Amino acid sequence: MSPDIRAHLKPRHLLPPLDCTPVAGLQMAACSKAPSRYLMRRAIRSANANTSMKDIVPPPPALVHQEQKMIQELFSKHVLPTYGRFDLVLHRGQGSWLFDVNGRRYLDMGGGIAVCSLGHAHPGITQALVEQSQRLIHVSNLYYHEPQGRLAQKIVSHLGQGRVFFCNSGAEANEGLYKLARKFGHTEGRFEIITALNSFHGRTLGGIAATGQEKVKKGFEPMVAGFRHVPYNDLTAIREALSPATVAVLIEGIQGEGGITPATPEYLLGLRALCDEKGLLLLIDGVQCGHFRTGRFQSFQRTLEGIKGAETFEPDGLSMAKSLGGGFPIGAFWVREKHAELLGPGTHGTTYGGTPLGCAVALKVFEVIEKEGLADNARRIGAFLQDELLRLQREHPDKIASVRGVGLMIGFELTRQIPGLSGSEKPYSMQLTSLLQAAGMLVIPSGTHVLRMLPALNLSHAEAAQAAEILESVLAKLS
Ligand SMILES: Cc1ncc(COP(=O)(O)O)c(C=O)c1O
DSSP states (O other): OOHHHHHHSOGGGSOOOSSOOOOHHHHHHHHHOOOOHHHHHHHHHHTGGGOOSSOSSOOOOHHHHHHHHHHHHHHHHHSOOOSOOOSOOEEEEEBTEEEETTSOEEEESSHHHHTOTTOBSOHHHHHHHHHHHHHOSOOOTTSOOHHHHHHHHHHHHHHOSEEEEEESSHHHHHHHHHHHHHHHHGGGTOOEEEEETTOOOOSSHHHHHHSSOGGGTTTSOSOOSOEEEEOTTOHHHHHHHOOTTEEEEEEESEETTTTOEEOOHHHHHHHHHHHHHHTOEEEEEOTTTOTTTTSSSSHHHHHTTTOTTOTTOOOSEEEEOGGGGBTBOOEEEEEEGGGTTSSOTTSOOOTTTTOHHHHHHHHHHHHHHHHTTHHHHHHHHHHHHHHHHHHHHHHOTTTEEEEEEETTEEEEEEOSOOTTSOSSSSOHHHHHHHHHHHTTEEOEEETTTEEEEOOOTTOOHHHHHHHHHHHHHHHHTOO
């Protein structure tokens, strides 16, 4: 961040380091021998009173800086470099706030990429983890247990008559849908699944073949056969792509990684009719857009609200993960009752799918969302946030090109020429994400020009207002 921008950010936007400030004693200690983490934190806490709010990105005290460096070195030495990480070492979270090892706090508008549905350190999740882990953490899927049955019942109650398979991630949930489709068309030799350009379905070999973005495939060819990509929200393109081998259509309810593009009601209804007409499965990837983020359990339910002819709409299969476990890794796919016997005994499985612990946490996430009305909160706070972003777009038409999304799945697209951002360096989306991080807010870049906000479903009005203020103050300084 340029010193120029720092100087203009208002103190209320600059979230103060909570338990950290440089102290001479600490720096001296750093020169000799690193103290324990406990001693270091105690020293940092005692120095809290001197915290200055003037500088938004104070240089971390030597000791803490050393800890940050040490952790980053562990990554560079021992972790595969598959991610381009931001320069941030996180230590703990509380609600919609994350704290780095320097004690500095950040408004978490990324929510772990749509995962932390209840925010961080939610007591309900802790309680479910503790209670269930004292009873039963894992049993093989060779046996029955109550949490998996209850969680399946819960999902079915929100989607319609059908059955659920549990797994561990979004990519794995989608793998189940590909297998469902292959089984469905097997006797007729049909296997091809049509997916959308700009889609994202995960990083397994099947996932990258299904994904409609070249960048995830590069270097991993040959691709798993049987996927065809067509433009999103374009029914004609699907019709034209049909072949005698086509067996299913798979789309995201709202494209997430591709830059937050919702499916239109006409597209969803048209797809259902087309799939019925041609004997195809309609599969929806609800991994990112699902679990009440849009104000309804699944985004297609929100998109089709009040639309004539949508009353009986149902997909044939739907994948979910991310917010389902609120941070605990769990995925699942639901299959409409009509096709529920396709994957019979021995056709599919996974060791950790639907463990008592994972299911107990996911049940708790459902319970809290329902008890606290978080679907309505996502709808209300999402609408407020979108209004704020639209206001910022009007105020900065040279910087924000468009605002899109539903509920708390929001993206804003940057213009192609933003004053104050370098044209040659990293993509604009990365540069602005870094500036926002320096100003105390985390967002998720999407491609080269879109920033996403996928915060906790219990984000408060004040926090949403703060997010808009932080963005406003950073935009104001870009000139
Ligand atoms: C729509 C969608 N599908 C699938 C995935 C893959 O999920 P996972 O990373 O849990 O495998 C993602 C991840 O971002 C996603 O956004």
